[in-house]
Amino acid sequence: MNTPGIAKLRRELFSLIKKEAYCEGDFLLSSGKRSDYYIDCRKVTLTSKGAYLAALLILDAIKGKKIDAVGGPTIGADPIVGAVSVLSLVKYNKPIKAFLVRRSAKSHGLQRQIEGPKIKKGSCVVVVDDVATTGGSLIETVSCLKKKGLRVDKVIVLVDRNQGAREGLKKLKCKLISLFNIEEFRNNPKR
Secondary structure, three states: OOOOOOOHHHHHHHHHHHOOEEEEEEEOOOOEEEEEEEOHHHHHHOOOOOOOHHHHHHHHHHHHOOOOEEEEEEOOOHHHHHHHHHHHOOOOOOEEEEEOOOOOOOOOOOOOOOOOOOOOOEEEEEEEEEEOOOOHHHHHHHHHHHHHHOEEEEEEEEEEEEHHHHHHHOOOOEEEEEEEEEEHHHHOOOO
């Protein structure tokens, strides 16, 4: 499969997010803070092109690393996780398992907090998500995974709002990698 250069893929994803997901106004964030802009990346990652571009860029960010699984907090990570897992098999013939992490374990059925195929203790996993703000859900996700004996040293998000997620994850010895930061959207006129 012949894919365009990474810079081109990045420009395409940026344009999609800027056009379809970034908006200005008055918004209440999950952190409880107010913001004069909002980024709803699900409007992009729930499209075939957006999921494809995000997955290609994330796979590029982890190439050469031994990764056993990729997952993240449900619901923002859901389409990204699925796309990364599928492309890892189709494009590279190196399948990466996928998982999703709930805020808390279900009270019925198998009562799991981590959904997906079994991942052995000691496995190296990467957490992905659409947007990082204060990092609350990412910190909860990484903490949950580490308690289960998984190695997590990297979180990859599409957009970092630069409001504390990086610093919070650093306390867990986890590096935040963002494909874009908020300044790129705030400093570029609407296309």
